Amino acid sequence: MLQLLPQAIVDGLLIGGIYITVALGFSLAFGVMHIIDFAVGEWIMLGAFLGYYLTQWTGADALVFLPVVFVVFLGVGYAIQPIIHRAISGRRGNPVLMGLVFTFGLMLAIRGLGLTVFGFYSHSLSSILSAKSVFLEKGGLFLTVPVIRLTGFVYALVIMAALYWILKKTDFGLAVRALSQNREAAGLMGINARRISSWVYGIHVGVSAMTGVIIGCIFTISAQMGGDYTILAFFVVVLAGMGYLAGVPWAAFLLGLVQSFFLIFGNPSYTMLAVFVILYIILLISPKGLFAKGV
Amino acid sequence: MRRLAVAIGAVLLTAGLALSAGHRDYFKVGVITSLSGDLATGGNVTKRGYDLWAKTVNSQGGIEVHGKKYKVKLYYADAQSEPSQGASGAERLVTQEGVDFLLGPYSSGVTLAVAPVIEKYRVPMITGSAESPLIWRQKFRYTFGTIPPVNYTGATPINLLAGLNPAPRTAIILGSNDAFSKATAEAFKAASEEVGIRVLKYNIVPAGQDLIPLLSAAKVMRPDLIAFGGHDEELINLVKALRQINYTPKALLMHYGVTEPAFVEALGKDAEDVFGASVWTPTLHTRGTLLWKDAVTYARDAEAAYGVPADYTQAGCSAAGIAFQAALQKAGVTPPLDDGEREALLKALEELDIETFYGRIRFAREGEYYHANIGLDALTVQIQGGTPVIVGPAEFAEAPARYPMRPWNER
Numbered sequence: 077m078l079q080l081l082p083q084a085i086v087d088g089l090l091i092g093g094i095y096i097t098v099a100l101g102f103s104l105a106f107g108v109m110h111i112i113d114f115a116v117g118e119w120i121m122l123g124a125f126l127g128y129y130l131t132q133w134t135g136a137d138a139l140v141f142l143p144v145v146f147v148v149f150l151g152v153g154y155a156i157q158p159i160i161h162r163a164i165s166g167r168r169g170n171p172v173l174m175g176l177v178f179t180f181g182l183m184l185a186i187r188g189l190g191l192t193v194f195g196f197y198s199h200s201l202s203s204i205l206s207a208k209s210v211f212l213e214k215g216g217l218f219l220t221v222p223v224i225r226l227t228g229f230v231y232a233l234v235i236m237a238a239l240y241w242i243l244k245k246t247d248f249g250l251a252v253r254a255l256s257q258n259r260e261a262a263g264l265m266g267i268n269a270r271r272i273s274s275w276v277y278g279i280h281v282g283v284s285a286m287t288g289v290i291i292g293c294i295f296t297i298s299a300q301m302g303g304d305y306t307i308l309a310f311f312v313v314v315l316a317g318m319g320y321l322a323g324v325p326w327a328a329f330l331l332g333l334v335q336s337f338f339l340i341f342g343n344p345s346y347t348m349l350a351v352f353v354i355l356y357i358i359l360l361i362s363p364k365g366l367f368a369k370g371v
Numbered sequence: 372m373r374r375l376a377v378a379i380g381a382v383l384l385t386a387g388l389a390l391s392a393g394h395r396d397y398f399k400v401g402v403i404t405s406l407s408g409d410l411a412t413g414g415n416v417t418k419r420g421y422d423l424w425a426k427t428v429n430s431q432g433g434i435e436v437h438g439k440k441y442k443v444k445l446y447y448a449d450a451q452s453e454p455s456q457g458a459s460g461a462e463r464l465v466t467q468e469g470v471d472f473l474l475g476p477y478s479s480g481v482t483l484a485v486a487p488v489i490e491k492y493r494v495p496m497i498t499g500s501a502e503s504p505l506i507w508r509q510k511f512r513y514t515f516g517t518i519p520p521v522n523y524t525g526a527t528p529i530n531l532l533a534g535l536n537p538a539p540r541t542a543i544i545l546g547s548n549d550a551f552s553k554a555t556a557e558a559f560k561a562a563s564e565e566v567g568i569r570v571l572k573y574n575i576v577p578a579g580q581d582l583i584p585l586l587s588a589a590k591v592m593r594p595d596l597i598a599f600g601g602h603d604e605e606l607i608n609l610v611k612a613l614r615q616i617n618y619t620p621k622a623l624l625m626h627y628g629v630t631e632p633a634f635v636e637a638l639g640k641d642a643e644d645v646f647g648a649s650v651w652t653p654t655l656h657t658r659g660t661l662l663w664k665d666a667v668t669y670a671r672d673a674e675a676a677y678g679v680p681a682d683y684t685q686a687g688c689s690a691a692g693i694a695f696q697a698a699l700q701k702a703g704v705t706p707p708l709d710d711g712e713r714e715a716l717l718k719a720l721e722e723l724d725i726e727t728f729y730g731r732i733r734f735a736r737e738g739e740y741y742h743a744n745i746g747l748d749a750l751t752v753q754i755q756g757g758t759p760v761i762v763g764p765a766e767f768a769e770a771p772a773r774y775p776m777r778p779w780n781e782r
Contacts, residue, residue: 080588087584191407196415198604200611200637207779209617218591222583222615294615295581296607296637300411304579336584344574344585345548 077341079216084340085333086221092325092332093229094294097287098305099312099324100235101280106371107319108256108276111160111175116284116309117302118186123149123285124297125190128199138201138293139227145289146282153281156182157274183302190299201292203227228290235283236325243321252276256319315355317365327366330354395706397442398434398699400425400692401470401494403461403485404477408452409579412603412633413477413684417500419677420688421445421474427662427672427689434696436705443692450476454484461485465492471708472496472716474691475514477684478602479503479550486511493710495717497695499688502627503550507735507743515720515734515742517687517694518650521551521600521626523740524749525558526565528648531751531763532596532622533566535774539595539621543572545582545609546600552578555600555626568596579605583612595621603628607637614641614779621775622646630682630752630759642754644776650747651683651729652761654769661693663728680758690729697725697732 102116123145130141163178164171208223243249251272254262263269291297291305312331316323334354338347364370402421405414425443433440446468448460457476464470465488473489475498476482482501489496490513497515504520532539542563546556553575560573571592576582578601586609589597597620599609606628613619628634629647651657653670663669669689673681698719704712724733724746731746752759753772762772 080591083587084584087587091581091583188407191411196411197631197633198412198607198637199633200607202639206611207614207617209615211617220587220590220616220618224615225583295611296604298412298604300408335581339576339580339582339584340588344576344580347580348577 079218080340082217082219084336086219087340088333088336089329090221090225090229090332091336092329093225093232094287094291095308095312095328095331096232096325097228097235097283097290099309099316099328100239100321101283102309103313103316103319103321103324104239105277105280106313107321108252109157109161109175109273110172111164111179111277112172113280114176114179114306115183115186115302116280117304117306118183118190119149119153119281119284120288120291120305121190121297121299121302122186123288124201124292124301125194125288126285127289127292128201128297131201138203138289139205142286142289145285149285150278150282152278154274154278156281157277158270160277161270161273183306187299187302194299196299198296198298199292200296201289203293206293224293228294231286231290239321248272248275311351311355314370315358315366317367317370319371320365320367320369323365323367323369330366397444398472398706399446399468399470400443400695401446401448401461401464401468401473403448403450403457403464403473403475403481405452405457405481406447406449410452410478410481410602412631413500413627414450414452416631416682416685417477417688418447419673420499420681420685421692423673423676423685424662424689424692426676428692428696431662434699436700437703439705441706445474446470450481450485452478452481454481457481458484458488461488462492465489465494469707470494471706472695472713474688474695475499475516476501479506479554482506482514483509483550486514489513493713495713495720497691497720499691500684501551503554504739505550505554507741508739510741513717515694515744517690517729517732517744518683519743519745519747519749520740521555521648522558523743523745524648524650525555525626526562527749527764528624528626528646528751529559529562529568529598530566531772532624532646532774533568535622535772539568541571541592541594542568542596542598543589543592543594544570544598545573545585546575547578547580547602547605548575549578549602551627552600552602556598559598559600559624563596563598581612582609583615586612586618587616590616590618596624597622598624600626601628603631603633607634610638610641610645617779619776619778623776627684629754630684632679632682635754635757640782641779642757643782644773645754646762646772647752647754647759649683649750649752649759649761651686652750652752652759653680655730655750655761655767657728657730658726659693659728660725661696661727666728669728682759686729690727690732693727693729694720694723694725694732698723
């Protein structure tokens, strides 16, 4: 059984990479704007469908369209954020709850429209990398690494690195961090909170949409796919500590590893049970997430 | 004064409605199925089957009872892929809409939730798509199904595979954790053990679970056969997963979803050589007296209406409508149906034995297949050239089975 240990670890890490990109933007949106974005799964779905239609129309490889999808949805997020902001500000009480309710409504609207516009069939995106795999067999060791999943993992690393660079090394990132620490003080320092928030939400939606394209290559897409990914984002972010970006990769990898270990070594029927029990225990010990740095 | 006017208005309105209820020249038919949620694909396929039946029967003037024709009007409720929503939707159709009878849900899970509700209100229902034996074992008097359960059909593809050369000797059998998929996996397992195929791994996995770790581990064992019970998307994901780890078993058998057009559309040439189970294809030699004279005619109508080929679920749903049609004619009952007339309809359904474009419809009256259609033959299909082709049993086979499966990279 030990011969499958490397496979379990690799599979867990690879899928964890995908989970990171699903959750990263979500955590960012919460940390900076205190918006719990229930619509995150729908942005993933829309990005996946844009990728799907682009590949159907041109016949090109799905991954080629990642930058296109990002730019389009950066714009969508940038345009929508002021509307969300209106919903959560003003004389209405409890902005976090209002944001949650608004994005929940957005989720329902997008999902319903999706079903009407895109239809009810499932689709698949294809890339030349979808079919390739690396197979290692040495001694008692068996290891299969699907290249498309490795691509997803590399994509996650690139996004993390890019986000890190933006947040730590640019003035924009400085403004974002200031905003998430103390909105009022940041405003007093001359930071345009509205514009920065719009960009942050745009980045969140853009990254989620790109993740949708990758997910479409690895799995399938449908108008109803959003719900599962929203739950996933919640799960990872709660485990990481809400608003604590640095915790997201750890939480995502933990989730991926627990699943893959249960599927290979345990009873697969109990995979979800195991995942939730672990979340429950961790939250009992540390309610603010793995590193106790959440909200 | 205003309150009095409102009260009088309400009384008049109710009286008017009550009076009109006594005279209805059309059948009110409830449709409870999943139009949204995880099961939206299958649910919409069933809706298409029911819609096509209603449209066709209305174009001929309606259901003929005692020389007079009565049109049908469909009333929909969305189960949203949730059994509880299915139950409340069915309840609403029966109590508020006052439907005469029901056309039933996609998926066994929802059907199992709806059946007790209609049992309570004594409204007959035929479902065109629910294959779990759990439904029939509970002996619901008012629930019927035009598709036989998977423990009636599941052994057939395994038996066919066992007869191929070189016969598969080992198998990995997986099933999603829902009523139908689990029953399918159990049927595959039982049949495999019966013919001497060694089951190396048998797992029931959470619905929609990513199976790559499990399959990567399974690849090490090199099973000859991989058999999977699940719905629609899960089947596509499994093939993609096998493609990603680049493992081609000698045979890949999956149910239900191989016959859906989305399967071939999503997978392209990766769908080739996959085996599935079915009870009907557009090329099956059937003969019908009501609405469509054979499978080919139905398939042509369906493709004209929806632009994609019909699969057996859609056909089974249109057949459910035909079963009601024939039973209503036999029982000689006219709308609106009261309790006594529904009993007569129930009796006519139990005694039904007709030939349709879909095949023979004859509901079992006792035993473990109670009220399921045992008039059909189980078929094994295989995707060849982008369409499901019947490869067995021998008397129905349209082409020889392609076996073993061609490796992914050699297509």
